[in-house]
Amino acid sequence: MSYEFISGSQAAALAVQRVGVDLVAAYPITPQTAIVETLASFDALGSLGADFVSVESEYSALACCNGAAAAGARVFTATASHGLAYMHEMIHWCSGARLPIVMVNVNRCIGAPWCLDPDQGDSLSQRDTGWMQLYCSGAQEVFDTVLQAYRLSEELLLPCMVVFDGFYISHTYEAVDVPDPEKVREFIGPPAFEAQVRALTQLNIHGIVSGEQYHELVRRRHLAMMQAFGEFETINEHFNDLFGRCYGVIDAYIPAGADTVVLAAGAVAETVNWLLPVIEPVGLIKLKMFRPFPAVEICSLLEDNNIGKVIVIDRNCSVGAGGIFARELKAGLYNMKKKPEIYDLILAGGIDLDEKLLAVMLEKVATGKADHLEWGRWIY
């Protein structure tokens, strides 16, 4: 075991290097740039082992990954914010094409106006594209999740987005256990999917189909993605055997006597984790997997622990509806007999959650003074 003191971005890049990809398509955007720069530095040292392609846009970055993955290659790209939005058409296409592409998205606000802070609206606005989404709340988790994303993606033939907050995680350094390449190779194995493009073969790949055929393809894609819960568990058992740590689609801490839990994804979940001793007996549900959405797992956890109130922290806002995690949770709880109250704390703009803000929110909820939608900067 060897620890390295690295940032979340460097952790992502190191994971990609350890996985051993065939192609990296690179385009810069703050706060993602350090990932492709780190990969470029590996390339310069001859330790990347992949074609490093400096494309002219994010759209082309994903398009380039699409072409290479269709030929059976293992690929990687990373983006953020406007870059992700610019890729939107290709994001849909890669999922429909059933290509096991892994992409990192570093959360950042989408303009106007320009803003670099870690709003999650960029990745969440891609929730209906058929990509799996895994959120991370620390550099170690980033490293581990990138490795796991390749396994998950190649097993289910669906693309996977690994998501973490700009600056809070991308630019923050921590000690990360970076396993030996041989051990990573033991976990990952060679690419486990067939090439779609086979030379000297008469193939019409992703050519035009009828709505009836499209209907069936969407159904199969949906069924494949719903296997992600079980597959993620299997992958993490293997991961635990090799590396001695693992993740669930949700990770929860519910202390005895808890009536209220906080649900959050990304860096802010780790913030709440740190504040748990101060806010006892409040519990925490860390949402790891957002697509597919683990509604069943969350429902049974809430039911088993007889939870009465859930505070959802949304570093995003679907304008005209509210926080996206809260809305997903409410839809997921529809069939619960005894539904908990849901309070949505909006931190759109990626604003900070500190001890004081959380304490005020908890106090308001406990005393029945909280609205179901509270704005982080209007709460006092």
Added chain:
Amino acid sequence: MKQEEKLLQEEMICQGHSACPGCGAALAVRYLTRAIGPNLAIALTASCWSIIAASPPLATLKCPVLHCPFPSAGAVGSGLRHGLNARGMYDTTVVILAGDGGTFDIGLQAMSGAAQRNEDVIFVCYDNEAYMNTGMQTSSATPFGARTNTAPYPLFKVGQKKDIMQIMASHGIPYAATATVAYPGDLEQKIRTARDIRGFRFIHILCPCPPGWGTEAADTILLSRLAVTSGAFPLYEVRDGCRWKLNRIEGIKKSLLKDYLIRQRRFKDIDRDRLRILQEEVDRDWEFLIEKERLSDRDDHQD
């Protein structure tokens, strides 16, 4: 083996595809694929050929065809090249196939990126001078003065046709050439030349479109030939972005421009002023081409 049987055996395109009668683009791809030979993979962007390629599991071409979104061809084709290389398939030629919309307009950026990186692919633009798959809307490859469904009577396309060859030559790519279906020998020779060069190669093929241009299906070859002999579509090659070579065809006459235009419904009522503007554009382009060829010859002498 009889000559016809041999040709049929080499044919990469199947019978019974869904191109319109007299489709220049179907002919262009027939010649293109035959000239390259069986070991090729095509990245195909949204265009008439998205339909001509058939609905899976049917397949019009006897090679892998990877469909891709409209703006993406240059980048998907680049990725395909790297992916095939990763699997050791260096001998498979990657062709990016796009219409004029997917080349001159929405595909320009990704194509420029691939050309600038000198990706080892052949980018083939089959140019029917408008968005024909969606029913004849103006593109930046539409010539000045033409009617389209986004420039209907009494309007007409304003602004000249974009000089895509000049743009691609400016990338300093190893090989670029123009061709058209009336000269299959010339077209296939250029494809074979391109096939045997490494790096980014660009082939611009003018393809008459009977429903779009408003012409008879039987006149596709005649119009393709008139485009060349009238001087409207010169045939030439550019190597390394700086060595220009005109392919001199017999019978080029300026007076044929009107003949070329009035056979097409989109130019049916072209007036003297618009004809004059088009003639000036053709004359100027020729002067430039001859001058560029002259400068290229001088460079050759210096070698």
